[in-house]
Amino acid sequence: MSEPLAITPSSDVAFTAAVKAAQQARGSRQAYARVEARGGFRTELTPDFVQFLGGIDTAFLATANAAGQPYVQHRGGPKGFIRVLDAHTLGMADFSGNRQYITVGNASENPKAFLFLMDYTHRRRIKVWGELSVVEGDADLVARLMPEDYGAIPERALLFKVSAWDINCPQHIPQKIDAPLVAAALQEREARIAALEMEVARLRGLVGTADAAGM
Template sequence: MNTDRVYSSDVAFSPAVKNIQTRKGSRRSYARIEEQGAWQTRVTPDLAEFIGAQTSVFLATANSQGQPYIQHRGGPPGFLKVLDDRTIGFADFAGNRQYITQGNLAENPKAQLFLIDYAHRRRIKIWGEARVVEDDAELIAKLMPQGYRARPEQAILFTVSAWDSNCPQHIPQRFEATDVAAALQERDERIEVLEAENARLREAERTGGTKSP
């Protein structure tokens, strides 16, 4: 096996990681994945569909000293936009004005997106580089979710290097409150229809049946 080859998964599997994988017995299986092409490096249609459905994302960055930081960003489905097969963008809404993520990216552009779909128990990790774009009204308008009441301050563009999908093990199944409310409303409407039908049948039985018009 050629250990000098560079694989897309090397963005996460550093020599130290591979040494631990070897010691703990998982290196062989990951080496086979590498030989088969390793991780995807572009946004596929399936990934684009997954991204477009999300209402939440975690953005990980680190400063020049290696101190990590994770920022949550959310919005309606579609707030996280695939601009092309290597670029993901979103409008960065005004918040607490700490600007930790922006400061980290000014020193170190390497970043990661972590997306998790609790309802379907699926999670996606995306490695790459990110940058903040200020004073570009056209780009911000393009990224801004239509009708969403938030004030965009700037835009964040993420260039994909590699991505991987995790297994669903240990992901708790949770559902969006709006989806639960819609399901409960549909159930209540169905119950109302059935109760009305039940009442009609009881009345028909009490009166000996309905008369023909």
């Protein structure tokens, strides 16, 4: 009778033998072994992931060339610029930039990629492992991925096939508030101050009228 096949936890995409040895040496292996016993990281894009993705405008996309030389590129756009295409696939339009094409070149020889998604306002981050493919010449797909009323020029589509994802704790994440949110809060405060000043002036007027009448 053959031995049952061992199920590889999805977290092995990050927890290689070398990483597990480092965890063992530094006392965290037992905790992450429990994660592995539950199957590892999540692999399907859940509703809470979709909600998180719809609220962020900042991401970092990491690739590496065939020799293993890494490269990290900032990706930004309107909130929700990264789209969920199905339970395992993300997509985004590749906007025209400085035309170095390092990410495009890396993906052509090494599809392994990593997305680091940041929400500074709420101090949340999600790590996503997968494979990146570059889609050229598909105008319908690019139109589907292009954010509405956004002035950037799309050149192609990028598809990210998700292998696993995990949520980091908020430790050490600085809280940064988006400028439009700050501007809206300041505008609301100024309007409130103006209303209070008008009310103070009205009440002072009533008091002055009463004093003049000898009341």
